[in-house]
Amino acid sequence: MLSERNAAGRPVRVGLIGAGKFGSMVLAQARKIDGYQIVGIADLDGAKARAALKRTGWNEEEYAATSLSDAHDTGRAFVTEDAGALCAFEGIDCIIEATGHPIAGTRHALAAIDGGKHIVMVNVEADVMCGPILARMARERGLVYSMAYGDQPAFICELVDWVRATGFELVSAGKGMNFQPEYRYSTPDTVWGYFGWSDEFVAKGDFNPKMYNSFTDGTKAAIEMAAVANGTGLDCPDDGLGFYPAGLHDLAQVFKPASEGGRLPTTGLVDIAASQEPDGREVFNNIRYGMFVTFKAPDAYTRDCFEQYGLLTDRSGWYGSMWRPFHLIGLETSVSVLSAVLRGEPTGTPREFRxxxxxxxxxxxxxxxxxxxxxxxxxxxxxxxxxxxxxxxxxxxxxxxxxxxxxxxxxxxxxxxxxxxxxxxxxxxxxxxxxxxxxxxxxxxxxx
Incomplete structure (x- = not known):
């Protein structure tokens, strides 16, 4: 579909808001996709945006456009500090919101909807806070509001779709991450100790302690799992995520209801497969960077097929698991953009406030x-x-x-x-x- 559109001289034109790590990874791949043009990059720090472009292999001439109109006409990119202008420009099909700031992200989404743009919402912080109503507003305008392919929530939604499209009974869904109970109280002052990094090592890099701490104390996990609940109809546990240690071989055994020998309070929940035991030991075959679903065979014939084709199951053979081992965040986000613009479909979207x-x-x-x-x-x-x-x-x-x-x-x-x-x-x-x-x-x- 993209090839046909490109041959007709109608590339998919994109506006990127936020030139941090995620945005940089988006930029790294954009130049490699024929018919896919980054028209503008908006960041409050223009020098930071230009540094991201240079770091990801762009030549200066490729982002030397003097305006959005110039970028549209010449195929080059324009760097600006004005995200609003990006959202309003008629020559852009889709906005990627990658700031990570919940307030700014919400406002950018509203501006994109007002400007008639599809939205790929990398900003899960904004999505879990206001995403259901933003997505509804976009749908009412005939626009797509999408989770970002490459990030874990979109992949979990994809796995959930797979379970339902194959007729299995969905039991749970989640992702892996590094977590121990004491991490909950980590602060920006203590976070590097949990990574085992010295002050000297940290000083040599461009590390944001609050961002890393959000991953460490479980905040990012909560945000992402709540977003998945809104997009899939699954529920968060009543008392918060359990962070149950589990490797690939144990997913189906652990992430099923306690009444069936698992650890979940009930069926139909999101949760986390921790990659460390509470005492700090590494979980064998952990899925720290991956996503998973667990599901149940509807009958004995299907259960036998699970065994015959080597599916990893629980001890009973009735419950199975499927997973994706890695996610490459911004390197894969073009899939969401193309799905929105060419197919009119999101790669995961909040359907309800759940x-x-x-x-x-x-x-x-x-x-x-x-x-x-x-x-x-x-x-x-x-x-x-x-x-x-x-x-x-x-x-x-x-x-x-x-x-x-x-x-x-x-x-x-x-x-x-x-x-x-x-x-x-x-x-x-x-x-x-x-x-x-x-x-x-x-x-x-x-x-x-």
Whole structure:
């Protein structure tokens, strides 16, 4: 489809917002795909964007366009600090939002919808906070709002589709990651110790401690699994993710209901396959970089086929697992763009407000102190069902930054919206509240 469009002189034209690691990986592959043009790259730091282009093999002439119109006409790319202009430019088909900033990402998505653009939402932080209503708004305009192929949530959605399209009974889905219980309270000051990195090693690299800490303390896992719940109809566990240690050979045994000898409270959940045991030992055949689904054979004949064709199953043979071992993030995101523009299909998208990632105190927090967002010192994100988070009036992790606490919050307690004072970002706060009103569990129950 792309070849035919390219032959007709109509390349798929893309705008990229955010030139960090993910954006750099997008840029690295874009030049290798005939008929796929990055028209503009928007970043608040233009020098950073140009450095990313140079680092990923672009020649200066290739990003020397003097405007978006010039880029459109010449096939070169234009570097700008104005993301809004990128979203408004008529010559762009699709926006990739890769800033990782939940507030900015939400605003960029709204601007892209207003500009008639498909959206590939790398920004899972924004997606889990407001994605269901943003996706609905996009669909109402005939646009695609998509998870990013290459990132784990999109691949999990793909595996879930596979289970349902083959007629198996979906039991659970999730991803692997490095986790131990004490990581929950990691801070930007302690995170490098969990990686085993010295101060000298860290000083030599361009490492963001808050970003790495978000992966370490389980916040990123909560955000991604809540997004998967919204895209698949699976649920988050009522008391948060279990982070059960499991390797490939044990996925089907571990990620099935406890009533069947597994570790899940019930069927139909998302969760994490930890790559380390609680005592720090490495799990054999772990899937630290992978994604998985577990499923059940509908009858004895299919169970026998599982055995005959070598599927990894639980001890009973009724439950099986399928997985993808790696994800290459931005190197694969062009698949989402092409699916949206050429097929009109997302590679995973939030269909309902079912899961939530809510701010939870890392320590005893005092009234008058400020929350510092994802990967910070104050809170970690807990993945719970939206029916629980909305009943609790829980603060989504995406809004847990630069807000002042009105009262003391003890460690491990979920922070409420009413516990904090909002003075900025009120447009996004209202969009979130609108989503709860219009798409929350009570609304879904009434519709049923």
């Amino acid at each position: 899961g939530d990632a809510v701010a939870t105190a890392k320590a005893d927090l005092k009234a008058g102190s400020f929350l510092d967002g994802e990967g910070g010192f104050a809170t970690w994100a807990k993945a719970i069902p939206a029916r629980i988070s909305t009943a609790h009036d829980a603060l989504p992790m995406g809004l847990a930054h630069h807000v002042k606490l009105k009262r003391d919050i003890p460690r491990d307690q979920v922070v409420r919206m009413s516990d904090v004072e909002f003075t900025e970002d009120l447009d996004v706060v209202e969009l979130r509240r609108r989503m709860v009103r219009e798409m929350g569990p009570k609304v879904a129950e009434a519709a049923e």
